Amino acid sequence: MLKEFSNKVQSLQPSAIREILKFTADPTVISFAAGNPAPEAFPTDVIAKLSADIFAEEPINALQYSITEGYPKLREWLRDDLTKKGMFKDGDNIVITSGAQQAIETTAKILCNEGDVIICEDPAFIGSLNAFRSYGVKLVGVPMDSDGMIMDELEAALKANPTTKFIYTIPNFQNPTGKTTTLERRKQMLELAKKYGVYIVEDNPYGALRFSGEDVTNIKELDDSKHVLYCGSFSKVLAPGLRVGYLLGDAEVIAKATVGLQTSTVHTNIWAQMLTYRFLTTVDFDAHLAKLRDIYRNKCKLMLDGLKAELPDFIELTSPEGGLFIWGTLPEKYNMNEFCTEVVHRKVALVPGNAFSADESAVSHSFRMNFSTPTDEQIVKGVQILGQAAREILK
Amino acid sequence: MLKEFSNKVQSLQPSAIREILKFTADPTVISFAAGNPAPEAFPTDVIAKLSADIFAEEPINALQYSITEGYPKLREWLRDDLTKKGMFKDGDNIVITSGAQQAIETTAKILCNEGDVIICEDPAFIGSLNAFRSYGVKLVGVPMDSDGMIMDELEAALKANPTTKFIYTIPNFQNPTGKTTTLERRKQMLELAKKYGVYIVEDNPYGALRFSGEDVTNIKELDDSKHVLYCGSFSKVLAPGLRVGYLLGDAEVIAKATVGLQTSTVHTNIWAQMLTYRFLTTVDFDAHLAKLRDIYRNKCKLMLDGLKAELPDFIELTSPEGGLFIWGTLPEKYNMNEFCTEVVHRKVALVPGNAFSADESAVSHSFRMNFSTPTDEQIVKGVQILGQAAREILK
Numbered sequence: 001m002l003k004e005f006s007n008k009v010q011s012l013q014p015s016a017i018r019e020i021l022k023f024t025a026d027p028t029v030i031s032f033a034a035g036n037p038a039p040e041a042f043p044t045d046v047i048a049k050l051s052a053d054i055f056a057e058e059p060i061n062a063l064q065y066s067i068t069e070g071y072p073k074l075r076e077w078l079r080d081d082l083t084k085k086g087m088f089k090d091g092d093n094i095v096i097t098s099g100a101q102q103a104i105e106t107t108a109k110i111l112c113n114e115g116d117v118i119i120c121e122d123p124a125f126i127g128s129l130n131a132f133r134s135y136g137v138k139l140v141g142v143p144m145d146s147d148g149m150i151m152d153e154l155e156a157a158l159k160a161n162p163t164t165k166f167i168y169t170i171p172n173f174q175n176p177t178g179k180t181t182t183l184e185r186r187k188q189m190l191e192l193a194k195k196y197g198v199y200i201v202e203d204n205p206y207g208a209l210r211f212s213g214e215d216v217t218n219i220k221e222l223d224d225s226k227h228v229l230y231c232g233s234f235s236k237v238l239a240p241g242l243r244v245g246y247l248l249g250d251a252e253v254i255a256k257a258t259v260g261l262q263t264s265t266v267h268t269n270i271w272a273q274m275l276t277y278r279f280l281t282t283v284d285f286d287a288h289l290a291k292l293r294d295i296y297r298n299k300c301k302l303m304l305d306g307l308k309a310e311l312p313d314f315i316e317l318t319s320p321e322g323g324l325f326i327w328g329t330l331p332e333k334y335n336m337n338e339f340c341t342e343v344v345h346r347k348v349a350l351v352p353g354n355a356f357s358a359d360e361s362a363v364s365h366s367f368r369m370n371f372s373t374p375t376d377e378q379i380v381k382g383v384q385i386l387g388q389a390a391r392e393i394l395k
Numbered sequence: 396m397l398k399e400f401s402n403k404v405q406s407l408q409p410s411a412i413r414e415i416l417k418f419t420a421d422p423t424v425i426s427f428a429a430g431n432p433a434p435e436a437f438p439t440d441v442i443a444k445l446s447a448d449i450f451a452e453e454p455i456n457a458l459q460y461s462i463t464e465g466y467p468k469l470r471e472w473l474r475d476d477l478t479k480k481g482m483f484k485d486g487d488n489i490v491i492t493s494g495a496q497q498a499i500e501t502t503a504k505i506l507c508n509e510g511d512v513i514i515c516e517d518p519a520f521i522g523s524l525n526a527f528r529s530y531g532v533k534l535v536g537v538p539m540d541s542d543g544m545i546m547d548e549l550e551a552a553l554k555a556n557p558t559t560k561f562i563y564t565i566p567n568f569q570n571p572t573g574k575t576t577t578l579e580r581r582k583q584m585l586e587l588a589k590k591y592g593v594y595i596v597e598d599n600p601y602g603a604l605r606f607s608g609e610d611v612t613n614i615k616e617l618d619d620s621k622h623v624l625y626c627g628s629f630s631k632v633l634a635p636g637l638r639v640g641y642l643l644g645d646a647e648v649i650a651k652a653t654v655g656l657q658t659s660t661v662h663t664n665i666w667a668q669m670l671t672y673r674f675l676t677t678v679d680f681d682a683h684l685a686k687l688r689d690i691y692r693n694k695c696k697l698m699l700d701g702l703k704a705e706l707p708d709f710i711e712l713t714s715p716e717g718g719l720f721i722w723g724t725l726p727e728k729y730n731m732n733e734f735c736t737e738v739v740h741r742k743v744a745l746v747p748g749n750a751f752s753a754d755e756s757a758v759s760h761s762f763r764m765n766f767s768t769p770t771d772e773q774i775v776k777g778v779q780i781l782g783q784a785a786r787e788i789l790k
Contacts, residue, residue: 002592002621005651006530009505012654039455047458048450055443060434063442063634098493098638098660105659109529110404114509131658134504135401197397226397239458241665243493256400259407263526264500265493269664270636 008114008136015126016355024349030382033349034373035175035324038299041292041372042239043283050278054271062271068262070096070246071273077280078232078246086221087230093251095258098268100205100233100245102261105131107166107201107229107247110256112137117161119198120168121149123356123366125175128168128203140164141358144174146318148181151188158196166199166229167192171219172207173323176356176368180321186219193227205233208289210322211297226250234276236324237289242272296324296372303371303379310387312394324372329353330365334394340367343389348382403509403531410521411750419744425777428744429768430570430719433694436687436767437634438678445673449666457666463657465491465641466668472675473627473641481616482625488646490653493663495600495628495640497656500526502561502596502624502642505651507532512556514593515563516544518751518761520570523563523598535559536753539569541713543576546583553591561594561624562587566614567602568718571751571763575716581614588622600628601718603684606692608716621645629671631719632684637667691719691767698766698774705782707789719767722748725760729789735762738784743777 017033024031054062069075075094082088097103104127112118114136120129122141132139140157142149148171158164167189171181181189193200202219220230229249234242247257261267279285304326307317316329328350330336340352353366371379412428419426449457464470470489477483492498499522507513509531515524517536527534535552537544543566553559562584566576576584588595597614615625624644629637642652656662674680699721702712711724723745725731735747748761766774 002594002645005505006508006511008508009651009655012651012658014654015657034460036460039459042455042458044450044454044458048447048454051446051450052443055439055446059439059443060437061636063437063439063636064434065429065431065630065635098664101661102659110400113401113403116401127658127661130654134655134658199397235460240460240661241456241458243660243662243664250397256404256407259409259525260404260529262410262413263407263522263529264497265638265660266496266522267638269493269638269667271667272664 009134012130012134015130017126017351020344020349020351023344029344029347029349030374030378030385031349032369032374032382033351034370036373037236037240038295038372041295043279043288046279046283047239047275050275050282051271053278054274062274066267066270068095068258068267070094070268071270071277074273074277077277082248087218088248089224091226091251092249093254094246094248095254095261096268096273097245097247097261098243098265099235099240100203100231101127101131102265103231103245103247104128104201104203105134106257106260108132108135108137110253110260111165111199115163117164118166118168119154119157119161119164120358121170121174122358123176123353123364124168124358125170125203126355129358132168139358144177144179146179148179148185149189151185151192154189155192158192158198164196164198166201168201168203170203170205172204172216173209173320173325175323176325176351176353177327178318178320178323178325180216183216186217187222190219190222190227194225200228201231202228203231205236206323208237209292209296211293211300213321220248229253237292238276238279242269242276244268244272244276296322299371299376299379300326302376303369303383306380306383307386310383311390315390324370326369326371328367328369330394332365334365336365336367339393342393343386346385346389348385404529407525407529410525412521412746415739415744415746418739424739424742424744425769425773425780426744427764427769427777428746429765431768432631432635433690433767436690438683441674441678442634442670445670445677446666448673449669457669461662461665463490463653463662465489465663466665466672469668469672472672477643482613483643484619486621486646487644488649489641489643490649490656491663491668492640492642492656493638493660494630494635495598495626496522496526497660498626498640498642499523499596499598500529501652501655503527503530503532505648505655506560506594510558512559513561513563514549514552514556514559515753516565516569517753518571518748518759519563519753520565520598521750524751524753527563534753539572539574541574543574543580544584546580546587549584550587553587553593559591559593561596563596563598565598565600566611567599568604568715568720570718571720571746571748572722573713573715573718573720575611578611581612581617585614585617585622589620595623596626597623598626600631603632604687604691605717606688606695615643624648632687633671633674637664637671639663639667639671691717694766694771694774695721697771698764698778701775701778702781705778706785710785719765721764721766723762723764725789727760729760731760731762734788737788738781741780741784743780
């Protein structure tokens with residue numbers, strides 16, 4: 001029968017965020033709904049120069065087929081850097097992917113049969129949830145408090161779901177909540193993964209964007225037992241349009257992931273990999289990151305200070321120490337979807353929290369706000385509109 | 396259990412070609428085993444200039460997140476071009492992919508459950524076969540004669556396999572055989588697809604590289620019933636390292652494919668899409684293609700004339716009218732794998748034909764030779780070595 005899609009994708013829907021972003025095609029709408037890096041964070045002049053260098057020095061290498069594993073020099077740089085950081089262990093390997101999203105998708109493809117379980121933070125990043133759904137996986141969400149996943153609930157979920165293949169987590173400045181998992185919780189999560197014989201897929205797109213507080217050790221660094229598959233990305237620290245990310249973990253798993261990637265994209269755009277390598281080895285990367293952190297620290301402060309001044313006290317707000325998102329939660333008596341709908345009619349776009357739920361039909365009282373994409377002027381104006389809407393609607 | 400991979404990828408192996416290509420790391424080995432475009436076919440100066448233009452004129456667009464559907468200007472160009480060619484029909488749509496390989500993979504993902512059947516030419520392109528295998532699909536190969544798939548065998552396969560989701564074909568200068576499916580067979584294949592209610596996935600990476608004979612109408616053009624999903628590629632006509640291809644077909648299928656791609660790569664490297672668009676609209680694309688055809692016509696003739704002069708008459712050779720490959724077949728009394736092994740020890744790498752079999756354990760007497768990647772000198776020398784080996788071994 002034509003038009004009969006596979007079971008695994010039949011009910012797969014476009015990301016709810018994309019539907020909201022349609023409103024933002026209207027240039028008068030202020031979007032707090034996206035997740036794009038700030039355009040001023042792109043080192044455009046340096047990239048233009050490095051790209052010209054590539055075409056002057058090795059144009060054929062930048063245009064010919066390459067190997068699935070990734071550009072060797074970039075993989076070597078990553079291996080050295082991640083070894084220094086205690087992340088790359090003996091017996092590990094790295095494969096370059098077309099964004100961390102492809103790394104995440106590939107873990108589901110190679111590890112999960114239809115009906116298997118992936119345990120995730122609830123709420124969690126919609127792109128990953130949809131990638132998991134696209135393999136017919138059952139998602140089991142574990143609620144979070146301000147320290148991350150609640151460990152008793154995680155253990156209960158692991159006990160109740162013996163076909164669990166991995167725990168998916170964004171421990172730093174999580175998307176959508178902005179929450180950071182504490183060191184204690186990371187250690188506990190790793191112990192539970194070992195106890196129940198499951199992987200942890202640690203997704204860390206924002207880790208380098210900490211603008212306050214102290215770094216918390218990555219779970220990959222804590223792990224000496226090959227239980228962690230680590231997804232890294234250059235989207236937030238260089239540019240997302242390049243689509244360069246990577247998967248780090250047990251060499252046997254990386255080998256299988258590589259075979260999977262060979263049947264998909266064959267390899268990641270090679271110019272983008274060469275450009276990333278040249279960027280990492282040409283510029284002062286730490287200084288570049290410091291500049292990004294300054295941008296996001298200022299934008300986050302601007303939005304958060306504004307929200308605290310404008311919104312009623314009963315709206316809970318997270319205070320992220322990095323990343324791109326603030327998470328707001330209404331008291332249960334209010335209807336979050338009605339609030340978001342009213343607000344978008346007033347020309348500010350938020351993302352309703354249920355977009356990030358493991359169970360999309362669950363009721364959510366939360367909404368996600370992004371501070372990296374809007375200009376400072378848009379942040380100030382958007383926050384004012386939000387405040388006025390809240391005062392008028394939430395009575 | 397850690398390291399227990401999903402059923403669908405458990406037995407998936409790296410492409411056999413990659414194993415052979417390891418021999419070619421030895422610079423003294425002449426490789427007829429690859430499938431890379433000729434480096435001299437890359438318009439490197441034009442690409443360097445267009446890339447510089449992009450960074451001078453719209454750097455942010457080239458670096459920021461983009462939409463999964465693809466760069467709108469490139470999609471519009473393709474829609475117009477494919478409409479002119481009678482390929483884009485009412486109710487069709489296009490999505491840009493990271494190479495045609497990703498388009499092929501995505502058709503399997505969205506259409507096939509594990510255990511479903513895909514019918515393919517036997518032999519067929521290993522990259523596609525492995526993509527299908529990676530979704531736990533059962534491959535049913537249909538033998539070919541010089542006109543393409545044998546239609547009685549195709550109908551028998553369709554009858555015997557009611558869970559068939561699509562017929563996969565490379566009708567022009569097929570990889571690996573170099574054979575072109577006749578118009579009559581294309582029409583028959585489409586009628587059979589309609590009769591049995593299955594799609595045809597028409598993969599056409601080499602169609603623009605016809606260097607002799609007359610173009611044969613694409614199956615997509617023959618189809619007015621939404622039975623054909625067409626995979627296009629810029630890898631062989633611009634540069635494969637860019638990873639830009641597309642899927643064309645019924646808008647409902649493209650919508651589902653787009654949702655699938657959103658969970659994988661999010662979008663194809665946007666610089667590469669912008670570059671492709673600028674190339675198509677800046678240069679004389681027909682003149683560019685004419686130049687490529689000249690290169691491949693000459694290389695094919697050099698190899699084929701040499702093979703005919705050097706090899707014993709009992710080795711059958713195809714005479715491709717385009718594309719990148721010649722297919723050789725030994726009489727049944729000879730062991731093809733032994734021949735390929737002996738030849739590689741004499742420093743010429745071929746691809747054993749069983750790499751392209753739907754059933755990898757089936758005996759093959761054929762081998763694939765590529766004329767696009769080696770230099771003219773390598774072609775001449777490699778053919779001499781092949782001839783001497785054949786005379787000495789095949790007695």
